[in-house]
Amino acid sequence: MATRILLVTSSILGEHGQSNALANHLRERAAGRDELAITHRDLAVDSLPHLGLEELSSWQVAADERSAEQQVLAQRSDDLIDELQAHDVLVLAVPMYNFGIPSQLKAWFDRVMRAGTTFRYTEQGPVGLVKGKRAVILAARGGQYAGTENDTQTPHLKAMLGMIGITDVSTIYAEGLAMGDGLRNAALKEARQAIDSLVERL
Known part of the structure; x- marks a missing residue:
């Protein structure tokens, strides 16, 4: 059976977004492999309202x-959770906006992080209910932040994923993309190579 990949993009820059370019590279590498099946959800194109x-x-x-209105409202979250549960690997292609994640991606998390459905509270603390999945973050950034206190994005993403039970999380960084062509080209090359290795292992 094919490995099912849910690819979630959220860049507002469309074809000019570097996180989208990384996502497209993954899609191209996976396209010729029958054992991989990708579902793409573009949160910038099909945006969600704030919760x-x-x-x-x-x-x-x-x-x-x-009520009829409540059914429509609840279905939005139900559908997103069902989609997540139906896949084996979650890939988040994430630009950094003002040290954080795009609001479009936050709106997605606000609907898949649902008490009683994707996690529950216990006397020992919260327990994630999304089991047997891994996540990969494709992080595209204009500056260089990985491993510094200014990288509030990576801990935030890992905390949200961990809350619902996805603790196997790896990150592929493309940083310094606004710091000159040399650094940009080297960072993108390294990220594409890391994506190639990822696809081979899936």
């Missing part, structure tokens, strides 16, 4: 007791 109280409240109502 509001009415949508959040719809999750607290039993499915057979929801």
Whole structure:
């Protein structure tokens, strides 16, 4: 059976986004392999609204007791969680915006991180309910932040993934992309090579 990959992109720059370029490189490398199947969700094209109280409240109502409006609101989260659960590997192609993740990606996490569905609270702390999956972060950044206190993005992503049970997380960085052509080209080359190795191992 094919390894199912859910590729989530969130760059607002479209074809000019470097995180999208990394995602496209992965798609191209995986295209000729029958044992890999990729589903692509572009959160910049099919954007989600910010999570509001009415949508959040719809999750607290039993499915057979929801109003028509609540059913529509809850279905948005249900569909995203079902999609995540149906795949083996989650790949997040993530640009850095103001030291954080795009709001489009945050809106996705706000709907897949759902108490009682993808994690639950216990006396020993939260327990993730999304089992048997791994995640890969393709991180594209204008500056160089990995391993520094300014890289608040990587811990944030790992914390959210860990909360729902995905603790096998690796990161491929392409950094310094706005720091001159030499550094940019070298970083992208190294990232593409790392993606090639990743695809071979999947």
